[in-house]
């Protein structure tokens with residue numbers, strides 16, 4: 170593998186071999202002054218993923234730049250692994266995968282090397298179109314919502330889907346994202362964690378600020394006035410001891426969790442029900458909030474799903490302008506802040 174390809178696609182097995190051939194090892198990467206730039210770039214990879222959803226460009230003209238770029242990748246993965254936060258891992262995996270997609274769009278010659286490494290069965294035909302095995306196509310296109318991605322709308326022959334290189338790159342992006350998410354967290358030894366502490370702490374602060382900004386409550390705690398009619402109705406039913414269907418219970422708990430309420434705060438709301446059964450509620454809440462699995466909770470359903478499940482209660486005017494109950498909360502909160510500002514004027 171040539172050094173430029175190794176630097177552009179540092180996740181390839183060939184890139185790791187390139188680093189080995191340059192006599193680098195993980196201990197030196199972590200502590201040697203010679204690899205300071207690789208560590209700096211590794212940190213940049215993670216910070217770029219958090220703040221811009223992307224890994225930015227750097228010059229890869231010199232051999233030295235290319236080696237630093239290859240080494241920055243394992244360094245970034247160690248930082249992400251040490252923090253071990255689902256939001257960060259997903260965001261980082263997406264940023265690395267999007268970068269690969271962007272690079273491949275001007276470098277179709279590398280597509281088959283990347284595909285082989287990601288175990289995506291494919292070939293290029295004489296007209297430059299990609300033929301991809303249909304089962305791989307299904308595996309990596311199922312997250313794509315547009316109808317053009319449906320198997321029925323593709324050119325399928327002898328078990329292979331024929332697609333344009335750019336669309337193929339998009340599916341390779343999904344394949345890489347899936348691979349990175351499945352590989353992380355790595356098992357980082359304590360001694361390495363110690364050495365990485367400054368960068369880990371830096372990322373942890375930026376991550377927490379970003380999560381706060383993205384949180385519908387802005388980290389200010391839940392304001393019941395901003396809740397959408399559906400959640401208000403379900404919450405009132407729960408507190409009045411009405412037996413809720415699973416879909417409603419799921420929507421309520423996942424919603425409250427997404428607003429940042431802790432397990433204790435959610436259970437406190439349920440405990441107001443006259444027939445409150447702590448052990449039953451505790452199991453369900455822990456499962457939905459992810460506490461039981463030591464992970465982040467499930468994402469609350471969007472309005473379309475709420476409607477399908479028959480739990481979109483009393484939609485009001487604002488409801489016609491949102492497609493997710495969390496967007497309703499954000500909009501109400503923004504309106505309230507705007508009114509407050511205007512009152513102060």
Ligand code: SF4
Pocket residue numbers: 397398399400471472475476480481482483484485488489491492493494497
């Ligand atoms: S439209 Fe959406 S936010 Fe409004 S009540 Fe229905 S599910 Fe809730």
